[in-house]
Amino acid sequence: xxxxxxxxxxxxxxxxxxxxxxxxxxxxxxxxxxxxxxxxxxxxxxxxxxxxxxxxxxxxxxxxxxxxxxxxxxxxxxxxxxxxxxxxxxxxxxxxxxxxxxxxxxxxxxxxxxxxxxxxxxxxxxxxxxxxxxxxxxxxxxxxxxxxxxxxxxxxxxxxxxxxxxxxxxxxxxxxxxxxxxxxxxxxxxxxxxxxxxxxxxxxxxxxxxxxxxxxxxxxxxxxxxxxxxxxxxxxxxxxxxxxxxxxxxxxxxxxxxxxxxxxxxxxxxxxxxxxxxxxxxxxxxxxxxxxxxxxxxxxxxxxxxxxxxxxxxxxxxxxxxxxxxxxxxxxxxxxxxxxxxxxxxxxxxxxxxxxxxxxxxxxxxxxxxxxxxxxxxxxxxxxxxxxxxxxxxxxxxxxxxxxxxxxxxxxxxxxxxxxxxxxxxxxxxxxxxxxxxxxxxxxxxxxxxxxxxxxxxxxxxxxxxxxxxxxxxxxxxxxxxxxxxxxxxxxxxxxxxxxxxxxxxxxxxxxxxxxx
Numbered sequence: 001x002x003x004x005x006x007x008x009x010x011x012x013x014x015x016x017x018x019x020x021x022x023x024x025x026x027x028x029x030x031x032x033x034x035x036x037x038x039x040x041x042x043x044x045x046x047x048x049x050x051x052x053x054x055x056x057x058x059x060x061x062x063x064x065x066x067x068x069x070x071x072x073x074x075x076x077x078x079x080x081x082x083x084x085x086x087x088x089x090x091x092x093x094x095x096x097x098x099x100x101x102x103x104x105x106x107x108x109x110x111x112x113x114x115x116x117x118x119x120x121x122x123x124x125x126x127x128x129x130x131x132x133x134x135x136x137x138x139x140x141x142x143x144x145x146x147x148x149x150x151x152x153x154x155x156x157x158x159x160x161x162x163x164x165x166x167x168x169x170x171x172x173x174x175x176x177x178x179x180x181x182x183x184x185x186x187x188x189x190x191x192x193x194x195x196x197x198x199x200x201x202x203x204x205x206x207x208x209x210x211x212x213x214x215x216x217x218x219x220x221x222x223x224x225x226x227x228x229x230x231x232x233x234x235x236x237x238x239x240x241x242x243x244x245x246x247x248x249x250x251x252x253x254x255x256x257x258x259x260x261x262x263x264x265x266x267x268x269x270x271x272x273x274x275x276x277x278x279x280x281x282x283x284x285x286x287x288x289x290x291x292x293x294x295x296x297x298x299x300x301x302x303x304x305x306x307x308x309x310x311x312x313x314x315x316x317x318x319x320x321x322x323x324x325x326x327x328x329x330x331x332x333x334x335x336x337x338x339x340x341x342x343x344x345x346x347x348x349x350x351x352x353x354x355x356x357x358x359x360x361x362x363x364x365x366x367x368x369x370x371x372x373x374x375x376x377x378x379x380x381x382x383x384x385x386x387x388x389x390x391x392x393x394x395x396x397x398x399x400x401x402x403x404x405x406x407x408x409x410x411x412x413x414x415x416x417x418x419x420x421x422x423x424x425x426x427x428x429x430x431x432x433x434x435x436x437x438x439x440x441x442x443x444x445x446x447x448x449x450x451x452x453x454x455x456x457x458x459x460x461x462x463x464x465x466x467x468x469x470x471x472x473x474x475x476x477x478x479x480x481x482x483x484x485x486x487x488x489x490x491x492x493x494x495x496x497x498x499x500x501x502x503x504x505x506x507x508x509x510x511x512x513x514x515x516x517x
Contacts, residue, residue: 068107075104076112083119083135085150094144120145193233200226284383285314285391289338291378296343296368298328300384305336306391312423313504314341314384315358323347324358325376327504328384345506346374359497361506386503387449388423395423398443399430400482401453402475403496419505429482437478443485450486452479453496 074096081089117125121133136146186192204226208219286306290299302308308330316326328341345364347353356363365374388395397420405412411433420427429441443450454475486493500506 067103071100071104071107072109075100076109083145083149085148119149190233190237193237197226197230197233200229283387284317284385285389286384288316288378288380288382288384291380295371295378297331298341298343298378299334300328300330300339300341301337302384302391303336303338304333308333308339308389308391309422312386312389313344314386315502315504316378317383317385318379319381319383324385324501324504325382326378327364327506329504343368343371343378344504346371346376346378349373349375359501364506366506384504386423387499388420388425388503390424394426395449396426396428396444396447398428398441398447398450398482398486398491399453400450400479401431401496402433403453431475431478431482437475439478439482443482443489443491445489447486447489447491449499450482450491450493451496451499452483452493 074093078089078093078097117133119133119135121137135149135152139146204219204222208215211219286300286302288298289301292298300314310330310332312330314328314330315324316328317324325347326343327345329344330339331342332340334340345366347358347363348365353363358364365371388397399413399417402411403413403416404410405416413430413433417427417430427441428447429439429443431437432440483493485491
């Protein structure tokens with residue numbers, strides 16, 4: 001029994017070994033399963049994360065698409081409706097369009113930009129019509145176009161109807177002219193009359209075949225009558241042509257006479273207007289209203305209301321006196337009708353200036369310390385003159401000659417032009433010494449004075465100036481041409497010294513010209 005039980009005992013010891021192996025296998029499989037499940041869980045989590053990210057992106061794209069769609073609906077479609085002329089666009093839609101405007105600038109569709117340049121204009125375009133567009137620029141304040149496509153099309157339709165009406169009227173006129181011409185041809189065409197004569201001749205020939213030879217005298221008489229009719233017709237046509245030619249000549253002559261008469265009336269009218277508006281050389285600009293005790297400063301009744309500027313000069317005359325007694329320069333504008341002036345020069349005593357006129361420097365005393373010696377008094381009520389200064393309008397002049405203001409042998413034309421411009425004078429014409437004394441600009445019927453320098457000229461009012469006395473050479477020829485034109489247009493011709501004297505300027509005190517660079 002012992003021997004029999006041994007094998008059984010070994011068999012019993014081998015069972016735990018089999019159980020452990022199975023357990024290990026189960027554990028390994030469980031671990032592998034867990035690992036696989038972990039990997040699968042990790043991969044599924046990554047897919048979920050990616051799916052959620054894509055979903056968010058899709059939501060953002062959808063939101064952006066919705067926003068773009070809202071902008072398209074609230075801005076561009078509303079604007080297009082306004083362009084077209086939809087009267088049903090409400091104020092609410094306009095307010096929504098204004099609110100959407102900032103966002104709409106960032107997503108402007110290419111089709112809209114191109115359409116906008118065509119409809120409302122393109123500032124970068126070279127053609128004026130393309131710049132203005134079909135309906136004009138869009139107003140970003142009211143968010144409304146100046147017009148609409150419907151209104152523009154209606155306007156174009158109206159223009160087209162007007163053009164069609166004009167075309168129909170032209171066609172009616174043409175048809176009437178054609179009818180009139182056809183009627184004239186029927187009445188006056190020599191070929192038709194000749195045809196009638198030939199027809200009558202054929203009828204006469206036929207009748208001659210029917211009559212007997214005894215009727216030859218009658219037939220000849222008839223032929224003579226036909227010849228006379230032809231001559232009468234020819235004479236009638238010749239008379240009508242002569243009458244028509246005479247009427248045409250009369251109409252042409254009457255027209256030329258009327259045209260010449262109208263031109264004469266126009267010149268007379270221009271001359272009258274110019275005479276009424278002319279700045280007179282001898283017209284005072286104001287008067288002295290106060291003189292200080294020392295007699296070196298005076299007040300005049302001109303000021304800011306007359307647009308008077310400092311450094312403006314005046315010549316002082318006693319009432320009714322042609323001879324100036326002083327020259328003034330404005331130093332301060334005191335009020336609307338008051339200015340303070342400095343006495344620049346006083347006339348010498350009459351005995352010491354015998355034979356010297358006021359255009360000469362020897363006529364004047366310029367040192368204020370010597371004024372007391374002149375015995376010349378400026379009085380309240382004395383008149384002040386300056387033909388280059390007009391309170392309420394611009395004086396216009398022409399310049400001809402060599403303007404050597406300071407007797408240094410150099411032309412001071414530019415300096416004198418600057419002086420005039422500072423006074424507000426418009427220079428219509430001057431002879432350019434740098435270009436062979438050719439005229440720059442031209443005199444007009446509005447020109448007040450032609451100022452001539454370096455040549456003899458009549459200085460008394462109404463005194464004629466002989467262009468032949470203007471000198472020789474190109475300068476003399478140019479001056480003479482301008483004097484003739486001035487006389488033709490009623491422009492007063494005056495010499496430079498007399499003009500400066502009436503302005504109250506001293507030639508020796510004129511500013512120096514700036515040398516050309």
